[in-house]
Structure formats: structure tokens, C-alpha cells
Amino acid sequence: MHLPSPSSAPPWPILGQVEAEGRVHRLFLEGEDLQGPEDLPLEDLAGLLEDLGGLLRAFAQGQSPETPATFSLVGLGKGSVALDVSAPQALNLEKGLFLPLSEGRYEALGLEVREAAYGLSKRLMAKDWTLKAHLEGKTKPLLGAAHPVPKPEPELVLEDTLTLYGEVIRLGGVEPKLDLRTPQGEYHIKASRERLKELQGTLYQAIGVRVRGRFAREKGGWRPLGSPELLEVLPYQGAGAREALEGLASLLGEAYRDVDPRAFVEKLRG
Amino acid sequence: MEVLDTDCLIALLKALDDPKNPSNLAAHALLQELEAQRPQARLALPLPVVSELLTGERPDRWPGLLDYLEKRFALLELNKMAALEAALIFQGWRERGVLDDPEVKGQARQCLRTDAFILGIAIAHRCQRVYTLDKRLPALAGGRIEVVLGLPEPQQPPLL
Numbered sequence: 001m002h003l004p005s006p007s008s009a010p011p012w013p014i015l016g017q018v019e020a021e022g023r024v025h026r027l028f029l030e031g032e033d034l035q036g037p038e039d040l041p042l043e044d045l046a047g048l049l050e051d052l053g054g055l056l057r058a059f060a061q062g063q064s065p066e067t068p069a070t071f072s073l074v075g076l077g078k079g080s081v082a083l084d085v086s087a088p089q090a091l092n093l094e095k096g097l098f099l100p101l102s103e104g105r106y107e108a109l110g111l112e113v114r115e116a117a118y119g120l121s122k123r124l125m126a127k128d129w130t131l132k133a134h135l136e137g138k139t140k141p142l143l144g145a146a147h148p149v150p151k152p153e154p155e156l157v158l159e160d161t162l163t164l165y166g167e168v169i170r171l172g173g174v175e176p177k178l179d180l181r182t183p184q185g186e187y188h189i190k191a192s193r194e195r196l197k198e199l200q201g202t203l204y205q206a207i208g209v210r211v212r213g214r215f216a217r218e219k220g221g222w223r224p225l226g227s228p229e230l231l232e233v234l235p236y237q238g239a240g241a242r243e244a245l246e247g248l249a250s251l252l253g254e255a256y257r258d259v260d261p262r263a264f265v266e267k268l269r270g
Numbered sequence: 271m272e273v274l275d276t277d278c279l280i281a282l283l284k285a286l287d288d289p290k291n292p293s294n295l296a297a298h299a300l301l302q303e304l305e306a307q308r309p310q311a312r313l314a315l316p317l318p319v320v321s322e323l324l325t326g327e328r329p330d331r332w333p334g335l336l337d338y339l340e341k342r343f344a345l346l347e348l349n350k351m352a353a354l355e356a357a358l359i360f361q362g363w364r365e366r367g368v369l370d371d372p373e374v375k376g377q378a379r380q381c382l383r384t385d386a387f388i389l390g391i392a393i394a395h396r397c398q399r400v401y402t403l404d405k406r407l408p409a410l411a412g413g414r415i416e417v418v419l420g421l422p423e424p425q426q427p428p429l430l
């Protein structure tokens with residue numbers, strides 16, 4: 001199998017096999033205690049590769065969401081520790097990712113990429129290590145101790161209403177509040193005593209509420225800033241998937257018996 | 271929460287209404303898979319899905335249906351966060367040239383619009399995944415939410 005060459009030939013053999021259309025990028029992990037791969041404990045290498053993989057995947061996802069990209073470690077050598085990473089040929093890592101990181105142009109990167117870069121930078125800083133790349137004829141720091149990536153600020157913060165569905169795990173308190181456990185995490189919701197009275201007897205039960213609060217858009221979704229305020233308790237009583245669907249099917253009777261689901265939707269949306 | 275797109279919801283309802291019909295076996299398999307893999311799962315319906323579902327019924331029956339849906343399903347609204355998520359999806363398409371594609375016109379474009387709102391609502395409410403029969407949806411979601419496409423193969427009993 002043909003192996004693509006990195007920008008400068010390595011003094012060590014390239015490990016593993018690379019797809020013919022892949023391109024190898026050499027990165028350098030530097031730190032005072034790193035003279036070569038023998039100084040890099042396996043646990044640290046594993047953590048580093050996981051975070052580096054996450055960063056490259058986040059970048060690839062932003063470039064072409066439809067095409068899953070594969071990255072592989074194809075070489076490891078001195079330099080302090082040199083990592084040869086194979087990436088899809090079509091991805092312009094130098095221009096799209098490495099240069100903005102090196103020049104501190106974080107605004108050129110999407111939030112997911114910034115979050116991933118921040119995570120990797122933090123990991124490297126804890127060891128006093130820096131990750132570098134050969135760019136425009138020089139070896140330049142990308143992230144880590146010598147070039148820390150700032151914590152990304154949420155790109156969007158807004159006030160909004162939101163419906164939440166979950167299990168009541170706490171009610172009341174000196175400052176009246178409702179704690180709701182949802183599949184997305186726990187929400188601590190401010191509520192008036194009158195509103196909380198409506199919820200008496202619902203401890204450990206599924207309920208639905210509408211709240212108002214400030215929310216920040218972050219990786220993984222919208223995070224409430226502070227405690228949202230309870231606006232309304234919804235009629236929701238919860239149900240398992242089958243129970244909910246069986247009840248609805250029985251109410252609808254034969255309404256959808258002869259309907260082709262795909263054609264029905266295409267006709268409505270067309 | 272598990273979000274059902276209209277096509278998937280109707281397929282599941284058909285399966286429960288007419289369980290012996292062989293064409294409903296795959297939808298049955300999805301329900302069994304849901305129960306087995308996510309026994310605590312709660313079903314959520316974005317309001318555009320509710321709207322589409324109601325069109326299959328007479329308006330005088332809508333209040334009763336809505337009353338039931340509010341009690342048993344998590345109904346998800348198009349709020350500001352959802353509007354922004356949909357806008358980001360539209361923007362992504364524009365940057366990738368999808369909106370300039372002469373093939374994506376009329377019905378296809380209208381479908382994309384509804385898809386974007388459904389995805390935006392699901393993302394804003396931090397739902398786990400969307401179940402759909404719409405082949406475009408996984409690519410449109412762009413990794414912001416998991417999209418489960420199609421119905422699973424029903425388990426066939428051995429011939430002998």
C-alpha cells in the first residue's frame with residue numbers, strides 16, 4: 001500500500017497503514033521533561049490522542065458534516081515527541097485549523113472546535129507541554145503551556161421560555177424552588193410558594209413545566225445561566241413509550257390505517 | 271427524550287392499530303427496540319409534528335387529541351433557542367451551497383424548511399435523538415443531535 005509522505009521525511013519508520021488518499025501531518029509535543037517517546041507515559045499518550053482526535057473530528061465535522069473523517073496515528077518519534085497523524089487529503093488542516101490556532105484567531109473556528117482546543121490545551125498545560133506544528137517554514141506553537149487557548153465564551157446568550165419534562169426530586173426550601181431531574185441534567189427552578197403548592201404530591205413523579213431564564217449556547221446544547229423561573233405547570237403526567245402510543249392509537253382508531261407515512265409527510269411539506 | 275418525526279410516529283401508530291399486518295412489522299420492531307434499549311425513554315413531539323398529525327383527523331376531534339398529547343407526550347415548542355438552531359442549520363446549508371442547488375426547489379425546499387425547524391426544536395430542548403424515515407435528516411443535523419433513520423429489520427422467526 002502506498003504511504004503518503006509527511007512534509008519532511010521522518011528519521012523513523014512510519015507505523016501502521018494509511019489510506020492512499022490520506023495526508024500525514026507532523027506535530028511536535030514539547031516539554032522540558034520530554035526528550036523522546038520513552039518519556040511519554042502511555043496514560044498521557046492515550047489522553048493526548050483522545051483529545052487530539054476530538055479536536056480533529058470537531059474540525060472535520062464543521063467542514064463536511066456528511067462525511068465522517070478518520071484520523072490515525074501513523075508515526076511516533078523523537079522531536080521532543082513527534083506525532084505523525086494521517087488525515088483525509090481534502091481537509092486543509094494547516095490553513096483551516098493549525099494557522100488560526102497558532103495565530104490566536106479563535107473566532108475563525110467554530111464553537112465545537114474551540115471547546116475541543118481548549119480541552120486539549122488545558123490537558124497539556126497541566127503537564128507544562130506544548131503542541132507545535134511546522135507552518136510557513138517555522139515550527140510554531142498551536143496550543144498548550146507556551147500558547148494557552150482561552151476558555152471559549154458561549155457564542156450566544158439569550159432570555160427565553162422553555163418547556164422541561166422530568167422527575168421532581170426536591171420541592172420547597174427557605175428560598176422556594178423546584179429541582180427537576182431531566183435526561184439532560186438537573187434544573188434548579190425558582191418558584192413562588194403558590195406555584196409550588198400546585199406541585200404538592202408530585203415528588204418523584206414526572207411533570208412538565210414551562211420556565212423562563214437566560215440560556216447560553218454551548219457544546220452539547222443550551223445551558224441555563226442561573227436558576228430559571230417557573231411560569232406554568234403543564235398537564236403532563238408522563239408515560240412510557242408504548243403506553244403513550246397505545247393510547248394515541250386507540251384515540252385515532254383507523255385514521256392512519258391506510259396511510260403511507262412517508263408519502264403523507266412529503267405531501268404536507270411539499 | 272426521544273423525538274419522533276411525523277412519518278415515524280404514524281408508522282408506530284399504524285403498527286399498534288393493525289399489529290397483524292406484515293407491513294407494520296418493522297415499526298413493531300422499532301417499538302420493541304425502544305422499550306428494550308431505553309426503558310425509561312419518554313417520547314417527545316415537536317409542535318410541527320403535532321400539527322401534521324392533526325391534519326389526519328377531523329377538527330372537532332382535535333381538542334380531545336391535544337388533551338391526550340399534552341398529558342402523555344412531551345410537546346416541544348418553537349422558542350427562540352429553537353429558532354436560532356434552525357437558523358444555524360439554514361446558514362450551514364447556504365454555506366455548503368445546498369440552497370443554490372437547482373435540484374432543491376419547491377417541495378424539496380419546503381421539506382428542508384420543516385426538517386430544520388424539527389431539528390432546531392429537538393436541539394434546543396436537548397433531546398437525545400430524533401427518529402425519522404426522512405433520508406435527508408441525518409446529514410442536515412450536522413452532528414448536533416443523533417438522528418436514527420428508518421425502521422429496523424423485524425426479527426424473522428426461523429423457517430424450520
